Amino acid sequence: MRPTRRIFLAGTSALALAPLLAACGDDAPGESGPQGKAAEPEKSAFPVTIKHKYGETVIKQAPKRVVVVGLVEQDALLALGIVPVATSNWFGDAPGRIFPWATDLLGDADVPKVIDPANGIPTEEVIGLGPDLIIGLYSGMTEAEYKILSKSANTIAQSGKYADYAEPWQESTLTVARAVGQPEAGQKLVDGADAKVAAAKAAHPEWQGKTAVCVTPYEGLFVYGPQDPRGRILQELGFTFPEQLVDKGAAEFGYSLSEERTGDLAGVDVVVWLDYDGAPAGMKAIFEKTDTFAEGRFFDINDSDGAYYVGQSFVTPLSIPYVLERYVPQLEAAFDGDPATKPPVVKN
Template identity: 55%
Template sequence: MPIPPDIATGRRRFLAGLSLLALAPGLAACGSGADDSGPSGGADSENGTQDGTEDGTEDGAFPVTIEHKYGSTTIDRAPERVVCVGLTDQDTLMALGTVPVAITYWFGDESLHGIYPWAEDYLGEADPPTVLKDSDGIEIEKVAALAPDLIIGQYSGMSAADYKKLSALGVPVVAQNGDYADYGTPWDVAALTLGTAIGKPEAAQRLVDAAKESISQAAAAHPEFEGETAAVVTPYEGLFIYGPEDPRSQLLTQLGFTLHPLITGADDSEFGISLSSERTTDLGDAGAVVWIDYSGDKQIDRLWEGTTAYDEGRWFDINGDDSPDYYVAHSFVTPLSIPYLVERYVPQLSAAVDGDPQTAVPAVRD
């Protein structure tokens, strides 16, 4: 099964050349309640939780047992030192008042420690998380040195071997959901699991509902999306088209689009398919094509520029040079990044789908 290129390769380091912060050994940010790490009016306070403790843990939240790919894990009490081995898990945790002691770097500006504009207010006075890498597997020794009391990975491809090693540290480990492929757990399912793990399932549900509402409102405001075919694509070993289990494609369908038959008709296409560059012209009848790093293959550029979709302006490019934060948000797809993304993404989709080449797709600048 093809894995999206951003997962398979660690994503293009589109901000290479920026100065990276030197990470101090043992840098850690203890998890804290929403009152001292989240912004005023954050997820817990804004929605009026019925919290049972000062740190916002909900009554009856513990002990809790969570099912996952490698079995089940019981968490007896609210964790204070959470290590994220999932690539986007920090957003939900921070929105619910827990700053993780470590995050796993995916792509973007490493000096941000995994805290992007849509989440930075939730850092509060806490220290930034330690940055872990997973290019050669989970850094077990570094995780152990952080003395976590919960290790969790939802947008993750945690292996059985790594799960076993992490479990040997003697702390609860919650792997990705076993009902989906690795890196395929829907953002809302992941968020609810993360909220349950830290004792805030009701607050997590409110957070998910708010993000879904932003999508629903955008879809309702743009009925022209309904029934139009769309695809998210990138030049990678030919042409890579993101599949129905990828969060980027899922967001398109939630906005009302139908995925292009080139991807829906393919075998083993959960995350996406790799095609030869020559197949680029097969997307020429699409209602909208979202490119990631469009100018990455001269042959693809030439073929795409000969299609009807190109001539009618039914496309746009998202790249890290023009808008690095937006570029990251488009792939993160979390309860925090979704409102930020929708505000910028939907006007571009609307301009593309009208089929009028005179309608300029609005640029996004961070």
């Protein structure tokens, strides 16, 4: 099943709505339970003013019921000791959309309810959960949705400094931390994940300045651009974005090129495909004529890779160490230009 345009522009690849991680169990019932025990707010953390796309939100005290209408912010909350009342559906069937890199942090708390934003944020459902803080940083929250939600609870929309779904994970993590009164803890969380990325970069000086891109088949060749979290993580590892794939008129975090433009992947040092097996035959025929294909400078991540497939798009301070452990060996194998070197099979 292909996702709607709205959900795809949230970052899903063409097959991302296929069931994933079903072994984790079913979603919990809709009742929202008590949250985990959060750390005490840091001194002078409140009141705090959060600026965003639709104005600013003043939070006067630590929230007790947080609903996540963005797609990934639950990770930052869990890392800070807060279990949200609800999260938003994006990938798979993991209960509460809490994935392996974060499940230990759930503790004995009730699994969050999962809301469905496929046709927009279900504002009535969100309000009915009785939140005192609504977070939608990695989201496409509209102004109309913000106005409805903000009448009932403190609501934080995407920053507006970037395209929707393009805010760097570092900034969104710090914003979540400020909103719940833990800015110093948030900074430590960011620093820890950044250190993991920096270590991987330092271990691979041969990647510096070489090109890499993440693509998927969707309305032609969909390119995750330099603003996208998938593109940014490659840049943070030392790669650069291929000039021949830049769409200077693109206002989104990614964009579709014509199927024929698949030939522009020639000369790219590493191509990371999402769901290559789902590509049309014509697209595969074009790609398989490139030197990138002939030299084995590519690999595919798809839903058979389970949690790793999720984590490659679900870029958070908790998922990054989990993903790097699997991603770096695949990048190494593809980068060497020897088709006999096969990227390792991912084991979840």
